[in-house]
Structures are given as structure tokens and as C-alpha cells.
Amino acid sequence: MAGALLAILEAVGLTVLLTVVAGVIGVVLGAPVMLLSRSKSAAVRAVYWTFVHMVRGVPSLVWLFIAFFGITQIGITLSPMASALITLSVIAIASMAEIYRGGLSAIAVGQWEASSALGLGRWPLFKDVLYPQLFRAVSPTVATYLVGLLKESALASTIGVAEVTFVAGQQTQFYGNGLLFFAFAGLIYLVLSLPLGVLSRTIHSRLTRRYAVL
Amino acid sequence: MATIDTSVSTQPGAPVRPFLLAENIVKNFGQHRAIDDVSLSVGKGEVISLIGPSGAGKSTFLRCLNLLEIPDEGALTLGEQRIEFAPGRAPGRAEMTALRRRAGMVFQSFNLFPHLTAMRNVQLAQMRVLGRSKDEAGERALALLDRVGLLAKADAYPSQCSGGQQQRIAIARALAMDPELMLFDEPTSGLDPEVGAEILTVMRELADSGMTMLVATHEMEFARQVSDRVIVMVDGAIIEEGAPDQIMSEPGHERVRKFLSAVLGR
Numbered sequence: 001m002a003g004a005l006l007a008i009l010e011a012v013g014l015t016v017l018l019t020v021v022a023g024v025i026g027v028v029l030g031a032p033v034m035l036l037s038r039s040k041s042a043a044v045r046a047v048y049w050t051f052v053h054m055v056r057g058v059p060s061l062v063w064l065f066i067a068f069f070g071i072t073q074i075g076i077t078l079s080p081m082a083s084a085l086i087t088l089s090v091i092a093i094a095s096m097a098e099i100y101r102g103g104l105s106a107i108a109v110g111q112w113e114a115s116s117a118l119g120l121g122r123w124p125l126f127k128d129v130l131y132p133q134l135f136r137a138v139s140p141t142v143a144t145y146l147v148g149l150l151k152e153s154a155l156a157s158t159i160g161v162a163e164v165t166f167v168a169g170q171q172t173q174f175y176g177n178g179l180l181f182f183a184f185a186g187l188i189y190l191v192l193s194l195p196l197g198v199l200s201r202t203i204h205s206r207l208t209r210r211y212a213v214l
Numbered sequence: 215m216a217t218i219d220t221s222v223s224t225q226p227g228a229p230v231r232p233f234l235l236a237e238n239i240v241k242n243f244g245q246h247r248a249i250d251d252v253s254l255s256v257g258k259g260e261v262i263s264l265i266g267p268s269g270a271g272k273s274t275f276l277r278c279l280n281l282l283e284i285p286d287e288g289a290l291t292l293g294e295q296r297i298e299f300a301p302g303r304a305p306g307r308a309e310m311t312a313l314r315r316r317a318g319m320v321f322q323s324f325n326l327f328p329h330l331t332a333m334r335n336v337q338l339a340q341m342r343v344l345g346r347s348k349d350e351a352g353e354r355a356l357a358l359l360d361r362v363g364l365l366a367k368a369d370a371y372p373s374q375c376s377g378g379q380q381q382r383i384a385i386a387r388a389l390a391m392d393p394e395l396m397l398f399d400e401p402t403s404g405l406d407p408e409v410g411a412e413i414l415t416v417m418r419e420l421a422d423s424g425m426t427m428l429v430a431t432h433e434m435e436f437a438r439q440v441s442d443r444v445i446v447m448v449d450g451a452i453i454e455e456g457a458p459d460q461i462m463s464e465p466g467h468e469r470v471r472k473f474l475s476a477v478l479g480r
Contacts, residue, residue, distance in 0.1 A: 110325035113282055114384075118339035118391060119315040128338055132329045 001180075004171040008184055011167040014081075016192065018153040018163060021085055023146050026092025031131065034097040034104070048097075055094035061155050063087050068159045084156035088149065095145055103138035104130065136207045143200025147193045154189075164188050232291070233258040233426055234395060239278055239288035239299075241450075248274045249285070250450040256395075256428065261421045263437035263458070264430040266447035267473055272430035273322075275447065276397045279428065280317040281310045292316060293394065315343055318388030322400040324380040326372040332359060332383045333368040336390045344391065351390070358386035362416050378409035382416055389420075396420065398429040414440075434477055438462055446470050 036048040055063070068083035078086070107130060115125045157166035168185035172178040234256040241249035249271050256262060264272045277283040279290065285299040292313055297305050305313075326335050336355035340346045346354070359365050362382040364375075372380050381401055388396060398417065402410030414436050421427055421440050431437060437444050437458055444461040446454040446469075454467045462478075465471045 108323075108325075110321060110323050111327065114319075114321065114325035114327070116282060117280055117314060117317075117319040117321075118387070119311045119343045120339055121311070121342070124338075124342040128342065129327055133327075136329065 001175065001177070004175055004177075004181065005184055007171060008164060008167045008181060008188070011162055011164045012188060012192070014156075014161060014163040015150070015153050015165075015188075018084055018088060018156055018161070019146070019150045019192075022088035022092045022153070023149055025089040026096040026149075027142065029093045030096025031100055031126075031134075033093055034100040035126070037097070037101055038104075052094050052098060055091055056098070060087065060091055060152055061158065063091065064155055064159060080156070080160045083159060084153075084161050088153065088156075091152075092149060096142070099138050099141050099145060100134060103134045103141075106137050107133050136204075139207070140200050140204050143196050146196050150193055150196070151189060232256065233260075233293060234279070234428075235289075235291040236275075236279065237289045237291075239275070239285045239290070241274055241278055241283055241285050248450050249278060251288075252447075252450070252452055253288075254445070254452070256426060258394075258426055259424045260443065261425075261427045261441045262429065263441040263444045264428060264447060265432070265434070265437055265444060265473075265477075270447040271450040272447050273399050274450075276319070276399050276428060276430055279395075279397055280314050280319050281305065282319070311343075315391055316393055317395045317397060318391055318393030319397045320381070320384050320388055320399065320401045322403050324372070324377070324384045324404075326380055326384055326387070328372050331369050331371055332364065332375065332386075335372070335383055336387045339387070340390050354390055355386070358389050359383070361389075362386050363412075376409065377405050378412045381405065381413050385413075385416055385420075395426045395428070398427065398431070400430050400432065402431070402433060432477060434462065434474075446473070448473070 033048070033051075036044050039045050039048075064084065064087045067087045068078065068080060071078070111129055111133070112125070115129050120129065153163060154165040156163055157169065160166065162170075164185050168181040171181045175181075232255040234254075236252060236254045239249050239252045240247070252271075252275060254262075264275065266272055274283055278285045281297075284304050286301050287299055289296060289298040290313070291297075293316070295309075295313060295316075297309060297313065299305075326332075327338070330338065333352065333355050336358055337348070337351040340351035340354060341348060344351075356365060356368060359368050362385055364379055364382055364386070367375055367379060367383070372383070375383065385401075401417070402413050405413065410433065414433060417427070417429070417436070418440050429436070429441065439458075441458055443455060444458045445452055446461065446465075446467070448469050454461060454465060454470050461470070462474065465474055
């Protein structure tokens with residue numbers, strides 16, 4: 001029995017890998033993708049809205065099945081891990097883009113005007129002025145989202161990625177005693193999500209104290 | 215190190231080479247004509263106060279001068295650079311940046327970057343726009359913060375500064391770009407009168423140093439004492455202009471008389 005619990009514990013690596021990779025890709029690429037929603041070109045904005053609505057309007061599980069079972073029909077075969085990583089990352093990009101978009105609308109219009117008046121180009125405006133303020137405004141929302149992403153990584157078990165939930169199921173089929181194994185899996189998710197919550201509160205209160213705005 | 219040009223001395227009323235020339239500027243917001251065929255010629259080193267009731271178009275006109283608003287018609291000349299406007303035709307990015315970096319702007323609401331210290335606020339655009347090194351920009355930032363009396367606040371965030379201090383930092387930030395022209399959009403309107411006085415002192419020193427300045431203001435004393443010329447705007451048009459004393463004591467236009475008695479009688 002201890003061996004079964006140990007096996008579940010060992011699967012933490014893949015759960016963390018899925019969450020961290022998709023999370024980092026979402027946090028990093030969500031920002032430039034969000035900028036598409038502010039494009040002057042209506043076509044570019046349409047691309048953004050189509051992307052966001054398609055990704056978020058369809059259950060993650062369906063996308064995962066499309067990425068794993070669906071696209072083999074058109075000759076692309078991905079491993080379960082690759083399918084899960086790609087699906088979760090794309091969903092994370094769309095979700096983070098929407099979080100950033102909300103945060104950006106909270107930044108005062110004067111920040112754009114002051115930057116324009118100083119002659120700052122688009123890239124410094126984004127990198128030096130908007131993004132740091134955006135980061136501060138959205139950090140609690142991002143932390144909540146990342147906890148959600150951690151839990152969503154369990155979907156990968158359905159296509160055979162040997163992460164925590166998958167291994168807990170495997171051990172249950174082998175030994176029975178599902179209550180113990182799945183409760184243990186639940187505990188693992190709980191423990192993994194704790195640092196995210198604490199980190200978010202610490203970052204936010206430090207930033208808020210320092211700038212005393214928002 | 216580049217500093218403000220003090221070589222030009224301007225006597226009020228003396229003929230001056232136009233340094234800034236706005237010709238027949240028109241700006242519409244939808245159906246509303248915010249700026250209605252405004253022309254203005256400003257000599258180097260001249261200090262001009264723009265007065266008039268709220269909504270008269272003072273801010274919009276200033277914002278047209280550094281292209282925060284793109285005029286629909288007319289032309290703008292600053293030094294050697296000339297930009298002509300037509301409906302639906304925006305100037306190119308390079309053209310806009312070239313003009314903006316020569317025209318500093320100070321806003322009513324300061325618009326400092328809240329996540330940066332006073333020093334970084336003044337440093338940032340120097341590095342990103344003028345390509346100065348961090349050290350060079352830092353040195354200049356400290357010199358300017360010293361000049362506006364806020365060296366001690368160099369490491370403070372805007373939220374740790376009073377409104378008056380924030381506005382002085384904003385002035386330092388604009389001056390750090392070595393502008394040839396400074397636009398002030400009601401810089402004291404959001405402040406208590408005694409705090410406003412701090413700002414006006416800084417502006418007066420700037421005017422004395424030879425900076426070309428356009429100031430939208432409700433501060434009649436400033437307009438009277440510091441400016442070379444006062445311009446009165448009503449309904450998006452200039453209805454009167456002249457030497458401060460002349461405008462204040464014997465306004466020709468009935469609207470101006472009414473406006474002045476309202477603000478001076480307060």
C-alpha cells in the first residue's frame with residue numbers, strides 16, 4: 001500500500017510539469033496575444049476574438065480529445081504528454097490574454113498620454129509603463145487562474161498521461177481502496193496550490209504597500 | 215550637458231521670429247467643432263497664457279500642438295519641422311515622435327508612472343527615446359529633481375509624494391527630454407492654492423530661463439506677471455489676444471469682460 005502512495009507521489013512531477021509549462025507559456029504569450037485585441041485593424045481584432053471564444057467556449061476536455069484523438073486522422077500523431085501540453089498551453093494563452101485585457105482597461109488613460117508626450121515608442125510603452133502596472137493589477141487573478149490550471153491538468157489523465165490523478169486511478173484499479181488513493185491525490189493538489197495562494201497574497205500586498213495604488 | 219537655451223531674450227511685444235506656428239487648426243470631435251480655425255505664432259522664448267472658460271478648447275488646442283490630438287485641418291510648424299493636416303490623414307509615427315520630443319507637456323493630473331520612483335520617472339524616456347545611458351540619464355534626473363527642489367524625493371514613489379511634488383516631478387520629467395517648447399495644461403488646477411504656488415514658482419523660473427511656454431491656466435496672477443502675451447479662447451476660437459495688462463484691464467470683447475470679472479471677482 002505504501003508503494004501505491006509512493007507511486008502517486010512520484011506522479012507529482014508530471015502534474016507540476018504540465019502546470020508550470022502551460023502556466024509560463026500562458027503568462028508570457030498571453031500578453032502579446034492580448035495586444036491583438038487593441039489592434040487598429042478590425043481583421044486582427046476579429047482573429048483575437050475568434051481565437052478567445054473558440055478556445056474558451058469549448059470544454060477543455062473536448063480540445064484535449066481533438067488534440068489527441070482528432071488530429072491523428074489528418075496524419076498528425078502526438079504523444080499524450082505533447083497533446084496535453086499543447087492543449088493546456090493554448091487554453092492558458094487565451095485565458096491569460098483575457099485577464100491581461102481586463103487589467104489593461106484598469107490603467108489610467110493618462111499613462112498612455114504621458115508616454116506619447118514623452119515620445120516613448122510602442123515597445124517601451126508596453127514593457128516599461130504598461131506591463132509592470134498590469135502585472136500588479138492582475139497578479140491575484142493570475143494566481144487564482146494558475147490554481148485552476150493545476151486542477152485542470154488532471155484532465156490529462158483521460159488520455160493516459162501518468163500524472164497524479166491517472167496514477168491514483170491506476171492504483172485504485174489494482175488495489176481497490178479508491179477513497180484513500182483519491183483522497184491522497186486531492187491532498188497533493190491542495191498542497192501544491194498552497195504556495196501559489198501565499199505567493200500571490202505576498203506579491204500583491206508588497207506591491208500595494210509600495211505603490212499604494214489599486 | 216544640454217540645458218535650456220538662455221541666449222534669447224524676448225521683450226514683450228517685440229517682433230520675434232515665429233518658432234511655433236499654428237495655422238488654421240481645426241479639430242472636430244464627431245459633430246462638435248472643438249477647435250475652430252485657430253492660428254497662432256509664437257516666438258522663441260515667448261511665454262503665452264491661454265485663458266478662457268472651461269470647455270473653450272484650451273486643453274484641446276495644447277494637445278493639438280504635440281499631436282496628442284491630431285488636427286483635422288491646418289498646419290503646424292515647430293522650428294524647421296512642418297506638418298500639414300487633412301481629414302483622415304494622420305502624420306507618420308516618426309514625424310509625430312520627432313515633434314513630441316521637442317515639445318514637453320505637463321498635465322493637470324500629473325500622469326506620473328506610479329510603479330517607478332521619481333528618479334526613474336525622469337530617467338525612463340531619456341534612455342528609451344534619447345538613447346542616453348543609465349548613468350547619464352540618472353545624473354540629469356538628479357540635477358532636474360534638484361532644480362525643482364525635490365532631490366530628497368528621488369527614491370520616493372509618486373504615491374509617497376504630495377500632489378504639488380508630483381507635479382514638480384512631472385515638470386522635471388518633461389524637461390529631461392530637453393524640449394524646445396513646454397506645454398502646460400492647467401498644471402495647478404488639481405491642487406490647493408498654496409501648493410499651486412510651488413508649481414508657479416518653478417514655472418516662473420523656467421520662463422526666466424528663456425523657455426518657450428504655452429500655459430493653459432486659470433491663474434490670472436501668473437498670466438499677468440509671467441506671460442508675455444495672453445490669449446483668450448472661447449468656443450474653440452481665439453477671441454482676443456494681447457499684452458497681459460491690456461487684456462486684464464481693458465478687454466475689448468464682451469465675453470472676455472464677463473469671463474474676467476467672473477474669475478477675478480472670486
